Amino acid sequence: MDELRTSRFSSRVPQVLKNIPWARVIIWTALIGMVVFTVMPLLFMLTASFMTSRQIVRMPFNWIPETFFVTNFLQALRGNDGSWIFTRNILNSLFVATTVAITTVLIASITGYGIAKFKFKGRNFVFMLIMATMMIPFEAIMIPLYMVTTSFKMQDSYMGLIVPFLVSAFGVFQMRQYLTTFPTEFLDASRVDGLGEFQIFWQIVFPNCAPVIATLGILSFRGQWDNLLWPLLVAQSEKMKTIPLYISKFAEEKLTDEGAMMAAALIASIPMFIMFGALSKYFIGGSAVYESRKG
Amino acid sequence: MKPNSLTHKRKYIGIERIQARWGIAFVIPAILFFSLFSFYPILNALYTSLFDKRVLSLLPPTFMGLGNYIYLFKSADFWNSVRATFVFTFGTFMPMVVVSLAFAVFLSLVKNKKVRGMFQIAYYTPAVISSVVAAAIWLLIFDPRGLGNQWVNFILNTPGVDNKWLADATMVQLSTMIVYFWKYIGYFIILFVTGLSTIPSSIYEAATIDGANPWQSFWRITMPLLKPTVVLVSIMAMLQCLKTFGTQYLFVQGGAPRAPINVITLNIYTTGIRNQRIGRASAMSIILFIIMLIFTWVQFRTSKSEEVEY
Known part of the structure; x- marks a missing residue:
């Protein structure tokens, strides 16, 4: 190609x-x-x-x-208050972004598979409904979303940071588009061989989606790595904060040394640079898409 | 799976039913998710926008009809936010679309595939870092003694001039635009590169045989065929710019004046979370939603009528 x-x-x-x-x-x-x-x-x-x-x-x-x-790097990790919370915050970001990437890929692929390969009443309606959520900007629903999260007692927790992003409409769209062209004969052959529907998904369909899974996973990971607005609402205690919050807090503190600021920014970017270095073709291939639900 | 004899027909219906149930089972988790985390919140925002609701108030929220909207339409602060958002959006997306299209065309003229790939990676790298990091870097570049002034003074040959990147009301708007432009230009260049690669070369060959020069080829072939991509990318860029938050937030935290860059999203955040006026913030959210809905509708309209087939 x-x-x-x-x-x-x-x-x-x-x-x-x-x-x-x-x-x-x-x-x-x-x-x-x-x-x-x-x-x-x-x-x-x-x-x-x-x-x-x-x-x-x-x-x-x-x-x-x-x-x-x-010394800058030491200062960046130590923080102005000497709490060393940077490490915790970057681990939070890694954990949240990884979890969201995994759940997005899993839920989006199973939903996309359901829509692409099964005929049921209201299938198109379901698809349109999910697509319609792409039109809702996250910024417009963040306050009610915050109240939903609070009513589930999920504020200031990993659950609260992760749950609103478990799956994205764009992910469903991408998986559905990809799976529509998946040969139905494979599925029928597997059925004849006696595989259960869930086994078919897990053993036949899922492993065959590798490129689109990589693209979608990276996109979701990056979306959360970059997410500032939602953690700003949900993560109230220092130990629940994610890396964008740390950077923005570090930047506003009067004591912060410019060199330490750049050191913190650099450390915060290293995971993305490594990912980009290793998987740049998925980044660049996957950029031809609309990122929904980005904070 | 299309049986043509009657004996198979009964069994076929059975399978179809079972299949339908599996399909529904696979789709249900997502439906529940989107109902709870997308549809309910937007309806809730619509409902809350009709009330005078505050977070830590002991008084029950009082119904005020369109009161919040009327307040907003009379509020100079809100109109300032609308102005800031639109200035930022149009000031960013238009140069971004024009420049990224130009560079995608330039890139398509690079013969060596490896070199072209390296250019793409160099352009794309800023999109990889998070927007807070981007804003943090540029806050230092825009320091009065920073690189921003040094570069501009070097290019314009005006030594010792302070351009007040972060202090002046006009300059701070330009500064946020530069940061955003810097971060996303590579992303949009690659969107156009993808769009260009779908135009078959046979068309160009035919045009060259007919005596068209490259300039004519660009305006008579590339542009008309790329129009759907241009429209799509423009709307996408516009929608992204309307939602901008991180850059403005960090600039304000970093000491830049708030008013010139108080975009709607920042205003929603301040009103709803800092000042805890949830009703008013919800009304603002709904207005933002409607603005974006109109743009999306325009996108669907234009992209439908502009579809090309080769």
């Missing part, structure tokens, strides 16, 4: 360059300029995390730190 696309475009390239000789220069300048724009702030985060605050705001800025000021 990719090979085809490449050849498609590369066949056009010589024409373009022959007809407009200066096009190449302009295009490459623009492409590289954009790289500078997108990458510079990230490099700034990296280099500033090793600097003292005086070095960070120095004019002109020196891109290579004179000393590797590791």
Whole structure:
């Protein structure tokens, strides 16, 4: 598929360059300029995390730190109050995001399978209903959602952080689209072989959805890793807070050193950078989709 | 599974029934979930918006009809939020769509597949980090002595000028737009790259044989065929911008003036959670919902009529 696309475009390239000789220069300048724009702030985060605050705001800025000021990282982990809550908060984020990724994949795939491969009354209605929830912005329902969570006594707990995101309408949509093309003959053959419906889902259908599962899992993980608004409402005690809350609290404290701020930001980004490094094709493939329910 | 003899027919119906039950069983958990965590809250917000409800008040909520909405429509603070939201939305999504389309086209002209992949990864990386981290980085760049001023002064050759990125009412709006643009530009470039890759090359080849130059090919072929993608991406970008929260929140926490960037979501948060006026916050939520519903409706209308087949 990719090979085809490449050849498609590369066949056009010589024409373009022959007809407009200066096009190449302009295009490459623009492409590289954009790289500078997108990458510079990230490099700034990296280099500033090793600097003292005086070095960070120095004019002109020196891109290579004179000393590797590791105290920043210690300060970031320790916090201004010396509570070391950062570690707990980043573990919270990892736990919540991982759980949401798993439940989203599981529930979305079973629902998508039910809608795609079973005929029952009201099937289309159910699908439309789930799709309709994509139109409801999270910001519009956060306060009633908070009250629902409180009435279940789930505020300030992992349950409260996780339950409202157990599955996403977009996930159901994606799984349903993917499974619609799944060959029904496989399912029928498995039925003839005497497999139960749940076994068929778990042993035949689920393992065959790997690419879409990866995409959806990453999307859900990232959504929670980035979620600020909901934890802001639900996580009241320090030990239930997630990493975006820690960063925003750290940023507003007067005592916070700029270098320590960047160190905290850098540590908070490492899990996503690792994931992106390892699975970039799923990130980039999966970005062609609408992210619903993002805080 | 299509039996054509009568003997099979009875058994077939039986299987169909069982199948239908399994289908319903598979779908029920999701239905329960969405009823409780999507439909109930939006209906509840609609209901609550008709009451004067406060969180820690001993008084029972009093019914006030459309009172909350009337209050909001008379409130300068709310109109300021509407203004802030729309300024941010249009100021961000329009440059974002134009620039990301241009860069997707540029990328499609890069011959080497590996190099193109590296560009895509470089553009996409900011989208990977969380919006609070993005805001934290840019808060430092926008420091009066920070890189922002140094770069701008270097490019414009105006040494020693402070552009007041975070202090000036206009500049702080521009600053939030820059952060958002920076974070999502790669995401939208890749959406357009995907859209471009669905246009068959045979069309371009035919056009070249007919004597079209690349400029003509772009405006006569790429643009018309890409129009559905452009519409879809624009609406998506618009909806995302309308929901912006993290950047503005962290900027305000970091000491930027609130009023210029007090977007609707931030206002809902402040009114509902900080000031505990749930009724009024719910009314605001419903207004935001309606605004987004209108945009989504426009999206469905346009994307339906614009569908192309090759």
